[in-house]
Amino acid sequence: MTRFVDQSIQKITEEIYQTDFAQDNVDLNIQEMGQLNYTIGKKLRMTFVDTFQDTDIEEWRSIAIKNGATDTCVRVNTSTGNIDLNIEYKGRGTMLNKKWILQFLSLATAAWSWYQLHLTTPAKYPLPIW
Numbered sequence: 001m002t003r004f005v006d007q008s009i010q011k012i013t014e015e016i017y018q019t020d021f022a023q024d025n026v027d028l029n030i031q032e033m034g035q036l037n038y039t040i041g042k043k044l045r046m047t048f049v050d051t052f053q054d055t056d057i058e059e060w061r062s063i064a065i066k067n068g069a070t071d072t073c074v075r076v077n078t079s080t081g082n083i084d085l086n087i088e089y090k091g092r093g094t095m096l097n098k099k100w101i102l103q104f105l106s107l108a109t110a111a112w113s114w115y116q117l118h119l120t121t122p123a124k125y126p127l128p129i130w
Helices: 002-017 020-026 055-065 092-122
Strands: 029-035 041-047 070-079 083-088
Touching: 002 020, 002 029, 002 041, 020 055, 041 055, 041 070, 055 083, 055 092
Parallel strands: none
Antiparallel strands: 029 041, 041 083, 070 083
16 A cells, blocks of 8 residues: 555656646645654645645645545645645555454354353254354
8 A cells, every 4th residue: 555655646746746836836845744643645745835726725636536545634834835735545445444344243243142042042042063
């Protein structure tokens, strides 16, 4: 997953540099700040931003989603001219793992309950023979 995230972040950065936003902010610099603590993803920081609009934020989000991200959070610091983009990747693998864990726990609970019933009345609740 890390390799996918790295490639996706690189593509996102390249595509943002090709937007009208980047043309309007000629000194724009996009740096990768590191991994996100709360989910799979990375933080990008845009520095030397002079102007931006709401449509730019929507464009960044669409670029991120097109390159595999599931969500983006934008934080703007107008005093320093920095914009932080948290690009999140909440993949299907995480949900699939939770689904399998819940299914296993349900099956284990049912098997344990059947075994307890077997201990009380073995004739009524026989153990399966494989």
